[in-house]
Amino acid sequence: MPHGEELLTRVGRDLHAALPSPSRHPIKALDAKGMELASRDAELRAALFRLVDVTPACRSLDDLARHLAEYVEEVDERPQALEAAMRVAHTAPGRRALGAAAATGVRHMAHRFIVGESPQAALGVLGDLWKEGSACSVDLLGEATFTREEADRYAARCDEALEVLSVAAGSWPGRHLLEADSAGPLPRVNLSVKVSALTPLMRPDAPHVGREDAAQRLRPLLRRAQDLGAHLHIDMESLDALETTMELVFELLDEPEFSDGPSAGVVLQAYLRDSGQQLDRILEWARASARRPPLTVRLVKGAYWDHEVVEARRHGWTPPVFEVKAESDRNFEELTRRLLDSRPRKDEAGMPSPSNPLLRVAVASHNIRSLAHAIAHNRATGGEDRDLELQVLRGLGDELGIAIAASGLRVRSYCPVGDLVAGMAYLVRRLLENTSNDSFLGEQQRGASIEDLLAAP
Ligand SMILES: Cc1cc2nc3c(=O)[nH]c(=O)nc-3n(C[C@H](O)[C@H](O)[C@H](O)COP(=O)(O)OP(=O)(O)OC[C@H]3O[C@@H](n4cnc5c(N)ncnc54)[C@H](O)[C@@H]3O)c2cc1C
Numbered sequence: 182m183p184h185g186e187e188l189l190t191r192v193g194r195d196l197h198a199a200l201p202s203p204s205r206h207p208i209k210a211l212d213a214k215g216m217e218l219a220s221r222d223a224e225l226r227a228a229l230f231r232l233v234d235v236t237p238a239c240r241s242l243d244d245l246a247r248h249l250a251e252y253v254e255e256v257d258e259r260p261q262a263l264e265a266a267m268r269v270a271h272t273a274p275g276r277r278a279l280g281a282a283a284a285t286g287v288r289h290m291a292h293r294f295i296v297g298e299s300p301q302a303a304l305g306v307l308g309d310l311w312k313e314g315s316a317c318s319v320d321l322l323g324e325a326t327f328t329r330e331e332a333d334r335y336a337a338r339c340d341e342a343l344e345v346l347s348v349a350a351g352s353w354p355g356r357h358l359l360e361a362d363s364a365g366p367l368p369r370v371n372l373s374v375k376v377s378a379l380t381p382l383m384r385p386d387a388p389h390v391g392r393e394d395a396a397q398r399l400r401p402l403l404r405r406a407q408d409l410g411a412h413l414h415i416d417m418e419s420l421d422a423l424e425t426t427m428e429l430v431f432e433l434l435d436e437p438e439f440s441d442g443p444s445a446g447v448v449l450q451a452y453l454r455d456s457g458q459q460l461d462r463i464l465e466w467a468r469a470s471a472r473r474p475p476l477t478v479r480l481v482k483g484a485y486w487d488h489e490v491v492e493a494r495r496h497g498w499t500p501p502v503f504e505v506k507a508e509s510d511r512n513f514e515e516l517t518r519r520l521l522d523s524r525p526r527k528d529e530a531g532m533p534s535p536s537n538p539l540l541r542v543a544v545a546s547h548n549i550r551s552l553a554h555a556i557a558h559n560r561a562t563g564g565e566d567r568d569l570e571l572q573v574l575r576g577l578g579d580e581l582g583i584a585i586a587a588s589g590l591r592v593r594s595y596c597p598v599g600d601l602v603a604g605m606a607y608l609v610r611r612l613l614e615n616t617s618n619d620s621f622l623g624e625q626q627r628g629a630s631i632e633d634l635l636a637a638p
Contacts, residue, residue, distance in 0.1 A: 189554055192553040192556045192557045193550060193634075193635040196588060199587045225260075227252075228253055237601055237602040237605060243277055243280055246270055249280070250276075266279060293576040295322065295575075295599060298600050301345055311350075314358070314587075315582050315586055318371040320372075320595060321338050321339060322600070332378065336398040336401070343372055343405050347410075361567070362541065362565075371412040371414060372414065376422055376429060383425055392429045395425070403434075403443055412444040413443055431470075434472055446479055447477075447478060448479045449520075450481055451483065452503055483502065484614065511638050521562060523540055525537075542555075544569065546572075546621075549625075571593075572595060575596045577611060
């Protein structure tokens with residue numbers, strides 16, 4: 182960072198000091214232990230993922246225990262506790278007990294990430310988060326749609342969620358930091374939507390087909406969000422969906438009926454080698470658009486790394502993503518600076534610029550270095566804290582969210598809602614991230630020092 186590793190280190194240390202101790206969250210400490218075991222051993226990790234994946238399809242506890250035993254059998258070096266548990270799998274009552282324990286474990290893990298089975302059921306958690314100083318973005322689980330009926334159902338669930346959340350959010354107490362920045366008011370209700378769930382016709386070779394079909398469902402949702410004063414955020418998925426998603430969002434938001442709202446946003450993935458060009462494209466669109474509300478850009482590293490690498494290798498292509506983690510981290514920092522620097526500057530007397538920003542910036546990460554870099558760069562270039570939003574995933578970034586809120590910064594927790602079956606793909610992606618050898622959370626769990634955690638990538 183050109184102008185101040187020192188400031189970054191100070192910000193990072195403050196954030197680290199504000200983290201609640203994991204020992205105060207015994208259940209999470211237990212989960213962390215399981216994750217740590219899995220992250221040390223690739224075979225055990227594979228067994229855990231296969232179990233999570235198969236759980237919804239198992240018809241009985243006995244069935245689940247048989248799968249578990251089979252997967253664990255393939256692990257060469259089994260931890261003692263697991264070895265002991267497997268010994269009971271030779272009898273029917275033992276298998277039932279083991280199956281029950283495994284089912285509870287998977288459900289427990291899922292509940293850590295999924296805040297409720299329906300928007301109504303999630304209201305308690307969402308209201309508590311708000312009171313504790315964190316806004317939320319709700320994500321309705323159930324990706325990859327194969328039929329029009331499924332896409333219609335997903336759109337109807339989004340519509341219902343907007344309604345349910347808007348009614349409930351009306352009674353939440355005032356939270357100034359969560360409700361306004363220098364560009365104006367921020368909606369209390371924020372829904373994240375996936376384009377692959379809005380159309381069964383997503384084709385990378387014919388993006389217009391999926392785009393036109395998804396537009397039929399996204400347009401009414403934008404109208405609904407506008408009526409209710411809610412924010413709609415369009416998530417980014419694997420590279421196959423990028424063209425359809427970007428073109429869809431830009432085209433719809435440019436329609437005259439959406440010139441004053443709703444508030445909306447897109448996602449930029451820093452692991453993509455061409456993410457700099459993606460940002461050029463977003464900025465170009467924002468400059469040319471007649472829309473008044475600034476587009477929110479959520480910067481992430483990208484959740485489909487394994488998928489992109491496997492797909493590219495299968496075709497003999499160079500992967501579209503960086504292959505060294507530090508390159509994604511460095512690019513994340515560069516994009517953070519470009520995003521923050523795209524906003525209007527104060528004049529020489531320190532007065533805010535009269536023009537509205539083109540973009541609102543949301544930096545989404547669980548990596549203290551990545552977050553501290555964003556906070557420090559924003560401060561060092563004269564930005565106000567309220568003009569930078571930090572985002573975390575429910576279940577992975579809860580402690581960090583508490584620390585961010587305690588530091589007087591705006592935080593939004595991304596909260597999946599839905600049932601366990603629909604949530605499996607999501608859950609496996611989160612487990613993959615959390616247990617990968619170079620993931621920040623993995624390093625933190627293994628006890629890396631704050632100096633190492635804050636070192637430049
Ligand atoms: C609020 C929120 C919303 C999100 N929304 C989206 C979304 O819409 N779309 C999406 O794709 N993701 C999304 N993500 C997930 C995000 O992309 C990351 O996968 C996740 O946050 C982990 O990154 P990190 O910075 O927290 O942790 P870190 O541990 O610092 O980074 C892990 C990330 O580094 C990258 N990486 C890992 N290994 C390598 C390697 N060998 N070479 C190069 N890069 C590597 C991967 O992107 C991996 O996810 C979201 C995350 C949050 C917090």
